[in-house]
Amino acid sequence: MQSSSTLFPVALLSAERRGDLSEDVYRIKAGNSPDRTVELALTRLGMADQTEVRGIPVILLHGSFSNRRFWYSPRGIGLGAQLARAGFDVWIAEMRGHGLSPRNRDYRNNRVADYARYDLPVIGAFVREKSGRAAHWVGHSLGGTTLAAALGGQYLDADLVASAAFFGTQVSRTYWPLKVPPVEWGGRLLLKRFVQISGARFKRGPEDEPIGLALESMRWFGLFGRFGDKERDWWAGLADVSVPVLAVAAAGDQQDPVWACRKLFEQVGSEAKQFVRLGREEGFDNFGHVDMLVSKSAQVQVWPLVERWLRNPLEPLFEGVAPSVSPTPGYR
Secondary structure (H helix, E strand, O other), rough: OOOOOOOOOOEEEEEEOOOEEEEEEEEOOOOOOOOOOOOEEEEEEEEEOOOOOOOOEEEEEOOOOOOOHHOOOOOOOOOHHHHHHHOOOEEEEOOOOOOOOOOOOOOOOOOOHHHHHHHHHHHHHHHHHHHOOOOEEEEEOOOHHHHHHHHHHHOOOHHHHEEEEEOOOOOHHHOOOHHHHHHHHHHHHHOOOOOOOOOOOOOOOOEEEHHHHHHHHHHHHHOOOOOOOOOHHHHHHHHHHOOOOOEEEEEEOOOOOHHHHHHHHHHHHOOEEEEEEOHHOOOOOOOOOOOOOOOOOHHHHHHHHHHHHHHOOOOOOOOEEEEEOOOOOOOO
16 A cells, blocks of 8 residues: 655545545554554544645644544534634544554553654654644643653654644642652552553543553652653753743643643743633633533633634734733732
8 A cells, every 4th residue: 555655654544524524544654663563543634525725734632541532523523623614734643552543562661752752753744744834733631741742852843843732731740649759669560560541440531541651650750750751851841942832721620730730831931822721710611621622611712712823823812911921910
C-alpha cells in the first residue's frame, strides 16, 4: 500500500462520510522511537461536501483514560465536530494504545516523555505536510501536559506550532505523601507489579493507561522531582515558549485546580498569552474537569471562546484585556 506521506509510512485506514462530516483515519508508523512498533491513529474531520481548500489546521489532544471520542462522538457531536463545521481543518490524535492506536510492544512503559519527544513531532509534521501550514494545538488534561512537555523540551519545531491552548492542565498540585522517600519507593514497587490502570474499573474513562505514566508522575511529584526527564527540564523550558498561549481552568475542577493551572500559565514565557477561569464569578457555569469541554453548557459558553481564539490568538478574548494579562483580575 502506498504511503499517504513522503515523510514516513502512513496508511489511510478509512475515508467515510459521517452525516455532514467527512472522516479520514490515518495510522502513522514513523519508527522514530526506541519502540519501533508504535503506531499512531490520527482522524481528520472536514465537511463532507467541501470542495474548497480546508481552513486553519487544529490538532486536538485528549486527556487520560480517553480517546478521540472526547472531541467527536459517533453522533457527530463535540468540539472537534463543531470546529470542522466552522471551517477548521480538524485533526484528532490518539495516543499509544488509545482508541484506534494499537498497543505498542513496550506499552506498559509508555510515558509523557515518549509522547512529547517522539509522537507529537511526528503528528505535527504530518499535519503540516497535509495542510501546508503550522497547526494550532489544543490539549485537555494529560493532553495539555504532553503538549507542555513537548514545548518545554523544545521537541516541537517552531514551524509546527501556530499556538497552544491548555484546558485543565497543571503539574504543580502537591501530593505530600510522595515527598516522603519510603512512601514513594513503596508506591513504585507496588505499581511495578501492574501493566496498566483500568479506566473502566476506576470509573475514569473508556481507556486504560500504562503504568509507566503513573511511575513517571510519581517521580515528578517526589521530594526532588521536576517536570522533565533525565535530559531536559521541561518546566524551565516553558519560559522560552514564544507562541501565543491560552490557558483555561475550571472553578469546579478538583483534579486540576485553578491555582495550579495558573502556575503553569505564568511559567510560559510568551508575551501573547491569556488565562480564562470558568466560574460563576466570570459569568460561566461552575464547570468541572470534563464538562468544561463536554457538556451542553460548554457548547454555548466555552466552544465559541475556543473558536475565537483559534481564528486570532493575538486578539483578546475579553474586551479591554491585553493578551498577556489574565481576563480574571479578581483571581486570588
